[in-house]
Amino acid sequence: MPVLPDFESAEFAPALKAIRKQLQLSRTALAAQVGLSTAAIQRYEAQDGSNIKPSREAYERLSKVLATLLADSASAAVSPPPPVMPPVAVAAATAAEPAAPLAAGILLADATLEQLIARAKAMGAKKVTVEF
DSSP: OOSSOOTTSTTHHHHHHHHHHHTTOOHHHHHHHHTOOHHHHHHHHOOSTTOOOOOHHHHHHHHHHHHHHHHHHHHHHHSOOOOOOOOOOOOOOOSSSOOOOOOTTOOGGGSOHHHHHHHHHHTTOSOOOOOO
């Protein structure tokens, strides 16, 4: 059973976008895996006048890649989660004292913004820019 409605169907664009988001893939990541451009994925998903329909070949590649990724994500959801590492205590930096560079064993994902900036400067960065 195909994971996507027929590419001529009005349901194709919203289904493609929903599956891509379910897999937590960017348009660029999906495009790279399928061998298409990011712009093509964007236009396939568009639900306005800018949308285009994929060729039969592109549709088949999309369906095949998405079916594989969905199967992989389903099997990953069934497998036991990885062991949880105990949290590492990190002292909160105050405005009066600069944040210390990351101590050994602290993951970047667990570090505060101040610690990340201090670490970058300790490694020689003259300027650190943070964009959200």
